[in-house]
Amino acid sequence: DVKVTQSSRYLVKRTGEKVFLECVQDMDHENMFWYRQDPGLGLRLIYFSYDVKMKEKGDIPEGYSVSREKKERFSLILESASTNQTSMYLCASSWGQGNRAYEQYFGPGTRLTVT
């Protein structure tokens, strides 16, 4: 059974703080993704990674960075949190074999509030 976990369910940070969100998967998936979910906007991709130390920008990377030092762990970093980054953050992972897409498995989400 695939398991994707996120470090926190709820997080409250102040404007300007550096914030780390961590995601761990236990299925040896090559691909990992970070999304933010806002009402009426669906899931928007921030960054993804298809291999250790590799990263690609998604649709809304501004204000975020990522780190993937180990295959099972993918971190999202908010260098200087702002109130417009208040959102639900979802991590996902999937197998990766060339250009064939596979199901993405999601973590439980982290609801981040920036005050």
Next chain:
Amino acid sequence: GENVEQHPSTLSVQEGDSAVIKCTYSDSASNYFPWYKQELGKRPQLIIDIRSNVGEKKDQRIAVTLNKTAKHFSLHITETQPEDSAVYFCAASPWNTGNQFYFGTGTSLTVIP
């Protein structure tokens, strides 16, 4: 890049009726189309998916149809039950984007007992 539009944004049906959610996509390179269900306070979970070499796929009360020519695909839920109440997301994945998914904005389905 790919653009996925999803309609309607909200849908209410009587228990036992059918529900249909429609999505359109723009990139002809998209060849994988998953549908996710997200119950309140829970993570999105895949309920059905379809690849571009197939026109229709069924799994019990759920079916998905794909029209590649028109670039649209639909989710059909028959004999709806209260536990079908959730937000549903469609997505499209172009083969040349490294397994990226482009999601629609979601449909909030309410099944009225």
